[in-house]
Amino acid sequence: MKRGKTVQINCCNQDCPKPVLDTKKALESLENDSILEVLVNATSSVENIKRYATNNGYSYEIEELEDNITKIIIIKGYECNIVGTSQENKFLDKTIFIKDDKVGDGELGNILMEGFLKTTLEFKELPKNIILVNKGVFLTTKNQTTIEILKEFENRGVNIYSCGLCMNFYKIDTQELQVGEIGNAYDSMDMLLHTQTTTL
């Protein structure tokens, strides 16, 4: 996600309406997709800046710091949303490695695979990557249920790689890939070696 610079202004110990006016001025001088952090230490300042942001279409986040200081993080722009500010924290430094279309044998294995994937979406923080190899590639090409679930992962920014060699082996055309992209051995091993890996 494209992101401009982050600017911080300190409006502690200022009487109303100076903090909100300084915030307005700072936001106006910033280019789009920038982030403004405002430090204040009065309830009235927090409320006024929240009001200003809300009524002018800015999204914001509040963070309580020590010594009664509140940090208000305001996003200026359209593409950028508030989640973008903490993008680094939204994902676990993890890769899920899937080497089969089931977890264990038989029909139960299918149910478990779907259940595990679906449940993972319940967590606020998702793994950074999902790598599918061997029969795992059926999950991104043939199984409509898991394709839908994996699309949800993709929407939330998770990288999904299906093994090209494996698809070839099972005679699945690259056109049949419904979600994510085709991965290669180098990138896959890079992720498996440099992030924590969980194998399903």
Added chain:
Amino acid sequence: MALVQTLDFITPVVDDPFIYGQIAAANSLSDIFAMGAKAKTALNIVGFDGCNHSKEILNEILSGGLDKINECGAKLVGGHTIETPEMLYGLSVTGVINPNKFYRNNTVRIDDVLILTKPLGMGILTTAIKADMLDKITIKKVSNILAQLNYNASKIMQKYDVSAVTDITGFGLAGHSFEMIKDKDLSIKFVYDNIPFLKEAKDMADMGIIPAGTYNNKAYLSPKTVCSNKKDDILFYDAQTSGGLLISVKEKDANNLLTELIDSGYEYSSIIGSIITKKEKDIYIV
């Protein structure tokens, strides 16, 4: 005959010294009118930075004050000025009253209706003036409201069956109306759409131009209050300078009193609520 005495002073709320003088005087005299008293004499109380401001500015301020003192038939009999870094001006006023007929703020009756004689939002708007965010026309409009005496409203209300009166100042409509029913078996019901909130104040509130005093009022009074619609209620808590009278009157007299107030120049006057039997909360805004 009984004596009533009051004292109040404020820092500047507008740039024009004459108008500031008028507003400060109107604000100081307001308590007298809320009691239904007649203002007799006034003393100036002045803090002035003579090193950085010319004597002419002080004269303008005092002329503005005198203009309002004269308007209600009182006499300026003296005063005292000291050097202060921040400008202060106000009056100590002595008035007379019939001890058998004067108005308190906490003697409301059940089923009385409440009439407010000036619009709300002055705390927000004077903050906006200090922040240089209002145009000249709006400043003029706000100045006129602030400088308007409650003198005539006070005279008019005495012709009707009024049980209690208060003037709306620093604690806002919320705080001063709460004082009317505190420790009584009564609550107040306000009708949101009938409360005269100035549109310009709403706009400034949306910009976050709200003084700390208004938030303090809200912090103290919102636990006693239920606002049942989803509308913004911050102006209900806005700290007023030189606010209007809040008059508790018998319902049968309300419309006549209202009409007379509007005809006498209190154009924003409105029936904003009523006194009801005690419920769980003190104040309901519907």
